[in-house]
Amino acid sequence: MAGKPKLSRRRFLQASAATLAVPTILPSGVLAQPGRPGANDRIGIGYIGLGGMGNNHLRPDAVALCEVDANRLAEAAKRVEGNPFLCKDYRYLLDRQDVDAVMIATPDHWHGMQTVHACQAGKDVYVEKPTCRTIQEGQAMVNAAKRYRRIVQVGAQGRSHLNAHAACEFIRNGQLGRISRVEVWHENNWTGGWGEDTAPPPELDWDLWLGPARYVPYNPLRCHFNFRWFMDFGGGFIRDRGNHVLSIVMWCMNQDHTGPISVEATGAPAREGIFDVPVTMEVKWEFKNPDWTLTWSQPGARYNNIYWGAKYYGDRDTLIVSGGDGGCDTEPKAKEYRPPADGVHVPRMPGSQNDAGARHRQNWLECIRTRARPVMSIDIGYRVVTLAIIANISYLLGRSLNWDPVAQRFSGDEEANRFLAQPYRAPWHL
Amino acid sequence: MDGLQEFLEKIQSSDASVRYAAWRSAGPVGAPAVVPLADLMASADKGVVKAAQGALQGIVHYAARPGAREEARSVSAELLKVAASSRPTRVRAEALHWLGFVGDQRAVLGIALLLGDAEVRDEARMALERMPGRAPRRALQQALETAPADFKPNLQQSLSNRHLTPDTVGTRPAR
Numbered sequence: 136m137a138g139k140p141k142l143s144r145r146r147f148l149q150a151s152a153a154t155l156a157v158p159t160i161l162p163s164g165v166l167a168q169p170g171r172p173g174a175n176d177r178i179g180i181g182y183i184g185l186g187g188m189g190n191n192h193l194r195p196d197a198v199a200l201c202e203v204d205a206n207r208l209a210e211a212a213k214r215v216e217g218n219p220f221l222c223k224d225y226r227y228l229l230d231r232q233d234v235d236a237v238m239i240a241t242p243d244h245w246h247g248m249q250t251v252h253a254c255q256a257g258k259d260v261y262v263e264k265p266t267c268r269t270i271q272e273g274q275a276m277v278n279a280a281k282r283y284r285r286i287v288q289v290g291a292q293g294r295s296h297l298n299a300h301a302a303c304e305f306i307r308n309g310q311l312g313r314i315s316r317v318e319v320w321h322e323n324n325w326t327g328g329w330g331e332d333t334a335p336p337p338e339l340d341w342d343l344w345l346g347p348a349r350y351v352p353y354n355p356l357r358c359h360f361n362f363r364w365f366m367d368f369g370g371g372f373i374r375d376r377g378n379h380v381l382s383i384v385m386w387c388m389n390q391d392h393t394g395p396i397s398v399e400a401t402g403a404p405a406r407e408g409i410f411d412v413p414v415t416m417e418v419k420w421e422f423k424n425p426d427w428t429l430t431w432s433q434p435g436a437r438y439n440n441i442y443w444g445a446k447y448y449g450d451r452d453t454l455i456v457s458g459g460d461g462g463c464d465t466e467p468k469a470k471e472y473r474p475p476a477d478g479v480h481v482p483r484m485p486g487s488q489n490d491a492g493a494r495h496r497q498n499w500l501e502c503i504r505t506r507a508r509p510v511m512s513i514d515i516g517y518r519v520v521t522l523a524i525i526a527n528i529s530y531l532l533g534r535s536l537n538w539d540p541v542a543q544r545f546s547g548d549e550e551a552n553r554f555l556a557q558p559y560r561a562p563w564h565l
Numbered sequence: 566m567d568g569l570q571e572f573l574e575k576i577q578s579s580d581a582s583v584r585y586a587a588w589r590s591a592g593p594v595g596a597p598a599v600v601p602l603a604d605l606m607a608s609a610d611k612g613v614v615k616a617a618q619g620a621l622q623g624i625v626h627y628a629a630r631p632g633a634r635e636e637a638r639s640v641s642a643e644l645l646k647v648a649a650s651s652r653p654t655r656v657r658a659e660a661l662h663w664l665g666f667v668g669d670q671r672a673v674l675g676i677a678l679l680l681g682d683a684e685v686r687d688e689a690r691m692a693l694e695r696m697p698g699r700a701p702r703r704a705l706q707q708a709l710e711t712a713p714a715d716f717k718p719n720l721q722q723s724l725s726n727r728h729l730t731p732d733t734v735g736t737r738p739a740r
């Protein structure tokens with residue numbers, strides 16, 4: 136393996152196990168109580184992945200930075216005060232005692248593994264959406280958070296948006312009546328050219344960028360941003376922004392701990408070019424008890440000339456909730472609604488910022504101190520991304536599938552179940 | 566056979582819309598198209614490669630649908646021919662990737678033989694890891710006994726992964 140780290144997987148795990156067993160080498164903030172920084176302790180944060188959202192999250196008091204692109208790493212380091220630890224292999228960062236928590240903003244195919252390893256190393260985690268790439272990765276993330284008692288927040292910050300909260304309270308208090316259908320729309324996935332398979336630029340460790348993923352040669356159209364348009368890496372908008380809008384839907388419908396019983400997806404891939412996700416896509420999920428239907432359409436209806444959002448259809452009224460990430464809006468009737476004293480009061484995230492991203496990070500930091508459950512905890516994040524994962528599988532197979540939300544498996548389709556886990560390149564494993 | 570020839574000509578068309586229509590309806594063409602499509606995957610024309618890959622994927626998923634065991638076996642047998650051939654490594658690796666989805670117990674021996682082929686052994690390992698049942702596990706175990714030292718950890722990784730369950734994944738201790 137090119138750029139093979141000096142820290143072996145074995146030594147890393149041994150170090151992780153030792154960290155869990157011997158309090159004297161726990162991270163910096165735990166003097167108040169093992170695994171829990173005291174109220175006045177500084178939380179040492181390490182940043183893994185410093186492109187797009189990683190750059191957005193980065194704060195000047197970072198204690199460690201990790202990035203496989205040396206140029207990005209150097210640029211990020213300029214924004215940090217003091218002398219942060221710098222590395223390109225996240226295992227070195229996880230091995231540090233001054234790192235209490237990590238913000239993971241790497242490409243999607245790394246989210247599951249890095250979250251599991253961070254939990255094993257005793258770090259709390261903020262992991263960007265989409266939560267993971269496979270069902271097995273999601274299960275591993277949930278198990279690791281529970282087993283190692285870690286706070287894991289998924290970066291679907293719509294849950295911390297005041298307008299999404301207003302829509303959620305409006306719907307959960309029955310203002311639309313009985314909801315039979317929710318229609319999500321989104322602009323098409325991108326198309327592109329062919330690029331050229333070539334040697335990676337000297338600043339990029341391509342082998343480490345790929346990590347556990349199936350090997351493909353470097354092509355400038357794969358990396359950095361465009362990994363989203365490949366099934367093996369990003370899975371298209373349905374797993375990307377879909378994670379935001381579907382998160383709001385599941386929240387409003389109070390369906391965080393269950394899932395659909397069937398999925399049917401169709402789509403049309405690009406006729407030319409290197410990208411392999413469908414350009415247009417139609418998905419239908421059916422839910423039971425209560426019975427309702429969720430649909431995803433690219434491009435879809437584009438209500439109010441907005442690129443993406445959801446329309447809720449009740450037997451008394453309808454409601455549009457646009458966006459679902461840091462930019463989220465809804466209709467005045469929901470924003471002006473106040474539930475009665477005996478109505479459903481959905482907890483609203485504390486914090487003074489108007490910016491949903493800032494509120495979401497603040498919620499995570501508060502939960503690290505209090506050990507309370509974050510607003511977008513990993514178990515919810517996993518259930519949300521499950522919708523997108525099984526939709527992509529249905530699209531690839533070209534057939535409708537029955538899903539068992541309790542067993543978290545497909546019923547009656549062996550091939551579909553072979554998609555639940557992804558064999559990794561060595562030496563990477565969950 | 567005429568139908569197959571016509572299908573393959575469309576996959577090689579200079580018109581992207583003709584290639585696309587052929588690739589998107591490839592599923593029922595089935596096993597006879599597998600080897601010719603593998604040859605087209607080595608084409609210098611990227612549009613033809615994309616169409617051939619898409620068609621092969623469609624054939625695999627169509628054959629692996631519930632209740633089509635014989636079709637799946639026919640497609641697996643053809644994929645094994647490609648995987649064990651002297652075609653470019655990229656094409657052989659692709660065939661092994663799809664065997665992981667459509668292959669059944671009858672395909673295990675053929676895949677296991679490729680665990681000894683340095684060019685595609687890791688793709689063979691991952692295909693066997695993905696396949697359910699005892700035969701793939703036994704094949705990985707047997708390969709472990711004779712594998713070169715640099716490949717043993719990969720085989721151990723796959724054997725270990727096959728024991729993971731939804732309740733245990735993410736929690737195992739260090740080896």
